[in-house]
Amino acid sequence: xxxxxxxxxxxxxxxxxxxxxxxxxxxxxxxxxxxxxxxxxxxxxxxxxxxxxxxxxxxxxxxxxxxxxxxxxxxxxxxxxxxxxxxxxxxxxxxxxxxxxxxxxxxxxxxxxxxxxxxxxxxxxxxxxxxxxxxxxxxxxxxxxxxxxxxxxxxxxxxxxxxxxxxxxxxxxxxxxxxxxxxxxxxxxxxxxxxxxxxxxxxxxxxxxxxxxxxxxxxxxxxxxxxxxxxxxxxxxxxxxxxxxxxxxxxxxxxxxxxxxxxxxxxxxxx
Amino acid sequence: xxxxxxxxxxxxxxxxxxxxxxxxxxxxxxxxxxxxxxxxxxxxxxxxxxxxxxxxxxxxxxxxxxxxxxxxxxxxxxxxxxxxxxxxxxxxxxxxxxxxxxxxxxxxxxxxxxxxxxxxxxxxxxxxxxxxxxxxxxxxxxxxxxxxxxxxxxxxxxxxxxxxxxxxxxxxxxxxxxxxxxxxxxxxxxxxxxxxxxxxxxxxxxxxxxxxxxxxxxxxxxxxxxxxxxxxxxxxxxxxxxxxxxxxxxxxxxxxxxxxxxxxxxxxxxxxxxxxxxxxxxxxxxxxxxxxxxxxxxxxxxxxxxxxxxxxxxxxxxxxxxxxxxxxxxxxxxxxxxxxxxxxxxxxxxxxxxxxxxxxxx
Numbered sequence: 001x002x003x004x005x006x007x008x009x010x011x012x013x014x015x016x017x018x019x020x021x022x023x024x025x026x027x028x029x030x031x032x033x034x035x036x037x038x039x040x041x042x043x044x045x046x047x048x049x050x051x052x053x054x055x056x057x058x059x060x061x062x063x064x065x066x067x068x069x070x071x072x073x074x075x076x077x078x079x080x081x082x083x084x085x086x087x088x089x090x091x092x093x094x095x096x097x098x099x100x101x102x103x104x105x106x107x108x109x110x111x112x113x114x115x116x117x118x119x120x121x122x123x124x125x126x127x128x129x130x131x132x133x134x135x136x137x138x139x140x141x142x143x144x145x146x147x148x149x150x151x152x153x154x155x156x157x158x159x160x161x162x163x164x165x166x167x168x169x170x171x172x173x174x175x176x177x178x179x180x181x182x183x184x185x186x187x188x189x190x191x192x193x194x195x196x197x198x199x200x201x202x203x204x205x206x207x208x209x210x211x212x213x214x215x216x217x218x219x220x221x222x223x224x225x226x227x228x229x230x231x232x233x234x235x236x237x238x239x240x241x242x243x244x245x246x247x248x249x250x251x252x253x254x255x256x257x258x259x260x261x262x263x264x265x266x267x268x269x270x271x
Numbered sequence: 272x273x274x275x276x277x278x279x280x281x282x283x284x285x286x287x288x289x290x291x292x293x294x295x296x297x298x299x300x301x302x303x304x305x306x307x308x309x310x311x312x313x314x315x316x317x318x319x320x321x322x323x324x325x326x327x328x329x330x331x332x333x334x335x336x337x338x339x340x341x342x343x344x345x346x347x348x349x350x351x352x353x354x355x356x357x358x359x360x361x362x363x364x365x366x367x368x369x370x371x372x373x374x375x376x377x378x379x380x381x382x383x384x385x386x387x388x389x390x391x392x393x394x395x396x397x398x399x400x401x402x403x404x405x406x407x408x409x410x411x412x413x414x415x416x417x418x419x420x421x422x423x424x425x426x427x428x429x430x431x432x433x434x435x436x437x438x439x440x441x442x443x444x445x446x447x448x449x450x451x452x453x454x455x456x457x458x459x460x461x462x463x464x465x466x467x468x469x470x471x472x473x474x475x476x477x478x479x480x481x482x483x484x485x486x487x488x489x490x491x492x493x494x495x496x497x498x499x500x501x502x503x504x505x506x507x508x509x510x511x512x513x514x515x516x517x518x519x520x521x522x523x524x525x526x527x528x529x530x531x532x533x534x535x536x537x538x539x540x541x542x543x544x545x546x547x548x549x550x551x552x553x554x555x556x557x558x559x560x561x562x563x564x565x566x567x568x569x570x571x572x573x574x575x576x577x578x579x580x581x582x583x584x585x586x587x588x589x590x591x592x593x594x595x596x597x598x599x600x601x602x603x604x605x606x607x608x609x610x611x612x613x614x615x616x617x618x619x620x621x622x623x624x625x626x627x628x629x630x631x632x633x
Contacts, residue, residue: 170360173327176347177354178374179425188373192364 031251038244045239055245064234068246071230074141075210078226082148083156083206089149090156090201091194095186098164099172117154124151125218132219140221147219148209155208156201163197196264203261207254277338278303278429278461279324284333286319286485293319295485296333301429301463302478303338306455308464310472311482312508317465320482321431324463325354338428348377352429353422357437359414361406367393367417368402374425392420395454412443419451423458430455432464436471448474469509473497481505498556502632506554513555515596519547519630527630529553533595535572539628552631557601559627562588562619571620574598576613586612590621 010016037045041052059068093113097106116124128147137143171193175185191198213228220229227250234243279301286294294316301307309317322328324335326347335343342350353374361370371389376382393399396416406414415435422430432451436444452475455462466472472479473493481488481496481504489501500506507514517529517537527541537553545551563571574592583604590598598621602612613619 168358168360170356170358171362173347174354174356174360174362175373175377177325177327177352178421179348179377180373181348184377189362193362 034244035248035251037241038248040241040244043241045241045244055241056249058242059245059249062242064242067225068227068230071225071227074144074225075227078141078145078148079206079209081145082152082209083202085149086152086205087156087160087198087202090153090160090205091198093153093157094161094164094194094197095190098161099169099190113157114154116151121151121214125215128215129218138221139219139224141224143219143221144216144224144226147215148212151212151215152205152209156205159200159204160194160197163194163200167193199264200261203257207257210253211250276303277301277336278305279463280334280336281320281324282334282336284320284323284335285331286316286323286328287331293485294323297482297485297487298333299480299487299490301461304459304461306452306462306464306475306477308466308472308476308479309482310466310469310479310508311488312467314484315482316485317467317482318433321354321433321463321465324350324429325352325431326350351427352431353425353427354431354433355415355418355422355435357433357435359406359418359435361414361417361421363406365405366402367398367404367406367409370406370417371421371424374421378425388424389420392424393417395423395457396420411439412447415439415447416450419454423454423460427460429461429463432462434465434467436466437468444471451475473509481508483508499629500554500631503552503554506552506629506631511557511599511601513557513560513599515553515555516550517553517630518550519545522547529628529630531572531592531595533592535592535595536570537572537628538570538625539630540626542630542632544632545630552633553628554631555598555623555628557587557599558585558603560598560600560621560623561602562590562600562613562621564613564617564619566620567622571622572598573618573620576615576617576619578615579612588613590619592621 037048038055039051039053040048041054042049059065097110097113128150132139132143167190171189172185175189176182180188211228212226213232216226217229217232220226225233227246231243231246234240277300281297281299284294284297285292297316297320309320311317319328323330323343324337326342326345326349330343333343334341337350337352362373365373368386368389371392372382372385375388376385380388390399390402393402396419398413398416398420401409401413401417406417409417415438418435436447436451439447448471451462451464464472464475473496476493478490478492479496480490483504489496489505491499496505497509500509500512503514506512515531515537517531519527520530520536521528522541525541527539527545529537529539531537539553562576566573572592572595574590574595576588577591577597578589580587580589585601585603588600588602590600592598600621
């Protein structure tokens with residue numbers, strides 16, 4: 001028995017180790033290089049001269065620090081607002097889709113909510129730009145926020161809907177049976193049960209908004225920069241090691257978010 | 272008219288889902304302080320009726336009264352009834368105490384009042400030591416008792432139980448049957464219990480409504496249902512029985528003389544609606560017949576033993592009547608000395624007490 005299952009184990013397949021290592025390399029080698037070189041004391045991006053935090057200091061105090069700080073602040077505010085609003089909309093959408101029973105065009109509605117994930121981003125970017133122009137909306141911070149809210153909705157929707165699908169109807173029925181109003185049943189029972197999905201949805205939307213470049217670049221007004229557009233602008237004038245420091249900082253934010261998301265979904269299983 | 276003293280009056284209740292009718296004009300009354308069971312196979316409409324009383328399904332036609340008050344248009348949270356769900360539906364994010372306190376608090380009590388009420392209820396179901404646990408940290412039987420305590424805590428006028436014991440193993444189920452019966456007596460609350468398990472229904476109920484295909488088949492005490500089934504469905508569904516096709520030859524002094532295949536004759540009580548010449552079914556419980564080697568009277572039926580099956584407390588004997596149908600006879604193991612067991616192939620006579628056989632409406 002043990003022999004059979006050992007032979008069927010995917011780890012025993014020829015080349016398993018090599019393929020795994022190759023994939024890990026392709027995925028993480030560039031990130032690793034950027035992270036390591038962000039601690040380089042050299043002015044060059046290629047030659048290692050020794051460990052130093054000078055580029056991190058440069059990010060916060062150097063000549064470009066004001067520009068990056070403002071861009072980072074913009075990115076952060078946009079991501080918070082876009083993630084909050086899109087998560088709220090996605091929660092309502094999921095409640096409607098999954099809790100309202102069967103209704104006509106339900107399949108179509110589900111498709112319409114997740115379709116933006118499949119649409120090439122450049123198409124969304126161009127379309128959003130044309131839309132803002134058509135209605136005469138002045139481009140600036142507000143256009144970025146609105147565009148981000150729109151494209152973050154499907155990202156927030158997926159984990160929330162998945163979570164909600166796993167919550168049996170009987171919990172709400174039990175709450176109603178025990179004299180709760182519909183509102184109380186939602187806030188006291190359904191919402192806490194959905195919380196892990198909502199937090200995951202929020203974090204996903206936050207990350208997606210934080211690092212969006214294409215759509216932001218199209219709809220932003222002149223002079224308004226987010227961190228990705230500011231980095232892109234800086235790179236056009238040549239890559240400096242401070243870009244690597246900023247990238248590493250952004251990477252850390254993502255890692256923290258993913259870790260939180262992981263632990264949230266883990267506490268969920270002990271329910 | 273709905274009577275004040277009935278716990279529940281269901282009048283001509285109909286439930287349609289599109290073109291499918293789950294419940295066809297059901298009327299029944301459930302008395303105050305009664306342990307009432309809705310019994311039937313899956314899909315018979317028993318759970319639909321329960322959910323209509325709880326308020327989770329609307330009533331397509333007809334009415335439901337609770338102690339004289341019309342309730343079929345009230346939302347579930349305005350009906351003084353609580354439900355023990357088949358899946359228990361304990362709130363996973365609340366501990367046992369807060370689960371039980373939930374209904375009391377929603378009804379308007381303060382949190383501390385609700386919790387002290389919940390503590391009392393947990394004492395009643397002997398789970399006081401578990402109040403700080405989450406439902407997932409309890410066994411199935413404990414979760415069941417928490418669900419019960421939660422539904423009883425707001426002191427409903429009627430408690431609805433939707434197959435609450437079906438997830439438990441046999442031993443625990445038997446214990447819970449008794450506990451439920453005791454709880455019902457202690458609290459004095461009307462219980463409406465849904466099950467497909469006829470033995471469970473017979474054990475616990477004051478009265479049983481047997482349902483099939485969205486219709487009420489028979490309503491009565493466990494004894495009435497078991498001993499005087501009204502029709503073929505009830506006789507067949509409740510317990511084990513010999514269902515025989517007979518022709519009524521003669522009716523004399525309330526006695527019907529019925530003829531079986533092979534010319535055998537059998538006497539039973541007359542049933543209104545079944546006249547001379549009708550070809551109907553007859554139910555004869557295996558434990559109400561006995562076999563002997565000599566005829567006891569002219570009414571004994573002659574046959575041959577084909578098989579003895581040992582089933583623990585009883586022995587089941589299969590008898591083929593001469594040129595006639597097959598008969599199942601059950602002899603209690605404690606009686607085998609006095610009544611005798613006959614080897615396969617023995618010629619025997621099948622006897623029965625007067626009134627043991629019952630004619631059935633199809």
